[in-house]
Amino acid sequence: MTLLIFSVVIWCAVWAMNRQIANSPDRDDRAARIFVPVVLGGATLFLWEGLVTGLGVSPVILPAPSDIAATFAASTAILWEDFVQTVLKGALTGYVIGCTAAFVIAVLIDRSSFLTRGLLPIGNFVAALPIVGIAPILVSWFGFDWQSKAAVVVVMVFFPMLVNTVQGLRETDAMQRDLMRTYAAGYLQTLVKLRLPAAMPFVFNGLKIASTLALIGAIVAEYFGSPTRGMGFRISTGVGSLSIDLVWAEIAVAAIVGTLLYGGVSWIEKVVTFWHPSQRR
Amino acid sequence: MKTAFPVLVVLAAIVALWYAAVAPMNIRTALDQAERAGAAVEPAGARERLEVSVWRLMIDNPDHVSEGYALDRPRLPTPVQVGEELWKTTGEMVLKGRAMSKRSLIYHASITLQSTLWGFLLGTTLGILGAVAIVHSRVMDMSVMPWAIISQTIPIVALAPMIIVLSAQLGIEGRGVPKAIISAYLCYFPVLVGMVKGLRAPTASQLDLLRTYNASQRETFFKLRLPASLPYLFTSLKIGIASALVGTIVGELPTGAISGLGARILIGDQFGTPLAIWAALLAAAILAGVLVTLLDILQRVTLKRMGMPT
Structure with a gap:
């Protein structure tokens, strides 16, 4: 009980401190911008710990963060195996294939304004559809192993990426293209030196959306059949056998991987599109 | 109007591609069924056919390609089959007055x-x-x-x-x-x-x-x-x-x-x-x-x- 009260007090103290920082003149500091959310996250984890142990919540319902961390540390071998199966083989393969294919096709159809006008509304519509539902069909086509997961990911990331790239390629205005023409630049030169760089913010937007979709696709596809490894497999069997702490450890892995993937794409975006207003400091 | 025509053309192209894909996707199932029904299939036996590519199968058994378009459990159904199934589980149920049945x-x-x-x-x-x-x-x-x-x-x-x-x-x-x-x-x-x-x-x-x-x-x-x-x-x-x-x-x-x-x-x-x-x-x-x-x-x-x- 004391832990519960203690954690609540800590959480409120952290909030008050964040309030102080947010209203102080140093608030735009890089350190402050990172410090504030990180401390709040830590305090929330501690509050979770306090609530679970203080109120005596059964670990079958919600394990404490310390239990999850202990399970995480004890079962790194299983977690690594699942990580390789789901993320490296399923999600990343599909992500690379799907995004590359969408990018290449976007550049190709961009040459014809007819195709662009025809494909853009359809692509926009398909991007809004619940494509994850296609997972069981693809699992029955490509078998239980990671190939079917990669296929689901390819289908899921393809349309958001296509739509964003096509939109990005249309970003340059007539003035800029005219300038390239006065330089006697050919199609390829205009594409490489003007239109692709201008499209990069959109391309990276698509890549970021696709990075979260890739993990979702790979995990959902495993619910429909997988070899006896993989994050989705472990989660669905773990829920069934009530080894909830292992499930939470997998969720932690998924969260870390998702954040790292997104962060990685954002970092590359920062390097590539340093000139864009949204990246300037 | 300016976008309607290109969209329709692209849609038609997608449907055409879909129809074209049905034949190679379903040829194995179609041949299995035809063989079970007693027709002569080249090569005989489902296991032997796994060794052969779908294109080879389609060239060797041109008569059975069309059966791939009317399977009960196709790997890839045709758009019409999907539409019929959708109608069967929505419109037809409404006509029968069972719009809220568990099968609808x-x-x-x-x-x-x-x-x-x-x-x-x-x-x-x-x-x-x-x-x-x-x-x-x-x-x-x-x-x-x-x-x-x-x-x-x-x-x-x-x-x-x-x-x-x-x-x-x-x-x-x-x-x-x-x-x-x-x-x-x-x-x-x-x-x-x-x-x-x-x-x-x-x-x-x-x-x-x-x-x-x-x-x-x-x-x-x-x-x-x-x-x-x-x-x-x-x-x-x-x-x-x-x-x-x-x-x-x-x-x-x-x-x-x-x-x-x-x-x-x-x-x-x-x-x-x-x-x-x-x-x-x-x-x-x-x-x-x-x-x-x-x-x-x-x-x-x-x-x-x-x-x-x-």
Whole structure:
């Protein structure tokens, strides 16, 4: 009980401190911008710990963060195996294939304004559809192993990426293209030196959306059949056998991987599109 | 009109490609069936045929290619087959007066729609309230916004079975609640981001003008920030409702639900009836289209009445 009260007090103290920082003149500091959310996250984890142990919540319902961390540390071998199966083989393969294919096709159809006008509304519509539902069909086509997961990911990331790239390629205005023409630049030169760089913010937007979709696709596809490894497999069997702490450890892995993937794409975006207003400091 | 023609041409091309793909996809199943029915097939035996490519099979057995277009359990059904299955489970049921029977997709779509709308309502409310708090309080902006972004990089489907177990343990009846929570989780983020952008859309000079009028924060909110945010709101609502539908279907997939479009997909997979999966997918697509279109119309009407460009 004391832990519960203690954690609540800590959480409120952290909030008050964040309030102080947010209203102080140093608030735009890089350190402050990172410090504030990180401390709040830590305090929330501690509050979770306090609530679970203080109120005596059964670990079958919600394990404490310390239990999850202990399970995480004890079962790194299983977690690594699942990580390789789901993320490296399923999600990343599909992500690379799907995004590359969408990018290449976007550049190709961009040459014809007819195709662009025809494909853009359809692509926009398909991007809004619940494509994850296609997972069981693809699992029955490509078998239980990671190939079917990669296929689901390819289908899921393809349309958001296509739509964003096509939109990005249309970003340059007539003035800029005219300038390239006065330089006697050919199609390829205009594409490489003007239109692709201008499209990069959109391309990276698509890549970021696709990075979260890739993990979702790979995990959902495993619910429909997988070899006896993989994050989705472990989660669905773990829920069934009530080894909830292992499930939470997998969720932690998924969260870390998702954040790292997104962060990685954002970092590359920062390097590539340093000139864009949204990246300037 | 300028876009209608290209869209139709591209759609026709997609359907044509689909039809062309049906033959190689289904040739093995068609040959297996033909062989079982006693027809001579080259080469004989399903195991031997696995060694041969589908193109070879199609050249060697030209008579059986057409059978691939009329299988009961095709690997890839034709669009017409999917349409017929959809009609059989919707329109025909209505004509028979059993629109709400357990076999009717209308019933399953209504279950999915219900959870989607609850999730949408919950997610939108959370998103808008969060955006208002973030715009007005710096500490919320600094400490909550990064976590909102991180929350979206976590694959929610990993959490979906957990949410269902949790709500079952907490004694929440029915499968609607966990599904609605999942769809709210997917739906709140676009609304939050859109609303933050929208509420911050008024320029400094507009805000200054209201300050010279001695307007309170409340008045500034209702008379300037809120109206200015509406175009952003509607755009993100359209993304939000599509995400909410995805969330509901994902919530139905891994959890052994028995009603709802996601459950139809699951059951179709377990019972080996691909047509049921395809029909449910098509129904989900139609549902998504209808919901987004409704919001689009609402957006046009509202913005027009407010005198904003649409």
